[in-house]
Amino acid sequence: MLFFCVFMGVGAYLHHLQNQLEKKCSVKVEGVIVENFVRKHQHQSVTKRNGHIDEVGGEDRGMVSPVVEYSYEGVTYRDTSDVSSYPPKYNQGQRVEVWLYPVDPHEYYIKGDNGRRVIATVFSAIGVVILSVYLIIYFVVRRKNRRS
Numbered sequence: 001m002l003f004f005c006v007f008m009g010v011g012a013y014l015h016h017l018q019n020q021l022e023k024k025c026s027v028k029v030e031g032v033i034v035e036n037f038v039r040k041h042q043h044q045s046v047t048k049r050n051g052h053i054d055e056v057g058g059e060d061r062g063m064v065s066p067v068v069e070y071s072y073e074g075v076t077y078r079d080t081s082d083v084s085s086y087p088p089k090y091n092q093g094q095r096v097e098v099w100l101y102p103v104d105p106h107e108y109y110i111k112g113d114n115g116r117r118v119i120a121t122v123f124s125a126i127g128v129v130i131l132s133v134y135l136i137i138y139f140v141v142r143r144k145n146r147r148s
Helices: 002-024 115-147
Strands: 025-049 052-072 075-080 093-102 104-110
Touching: 002 093, 002 104, 025 115, 052 104, 075 104, 075 115
Parallel strands: none
Antiparallel strands: 025 052, 025 093, 052 075, 093 104
16 A cells, blocks of 8 residues: 555656646747757676676667757757657757746746656556555455455
């Protein structure tokens, strides 16, 4: 039951954060994806040949974050989104709708970029699955105990 509460709590909190961001970002401007930043990471692959282990370093493809450029009140902003995907969701040069917070234009979201909502929904769904399994086990054990 604790796991249900944790997953549902995290899911609800992430939904809440996204809702708060969407409420305070009340100014719509046009933005352009100026590049797709690849967040690469190093890894080591291990292969076993004839009983010997060889370690080979390599570079993995990472998640891609769009770098968006937009202007507000004569100032141009350029920022790497904290929402990443693979393959890239946007093409370089693509125009996007940016909603920003007028008090701090660095706080924004790209309309249609629902990565945060997907993560929140996954956490909530895992919580529902955990609760369902718990309830099934509870009622099966309870029913079995009544028959005994």
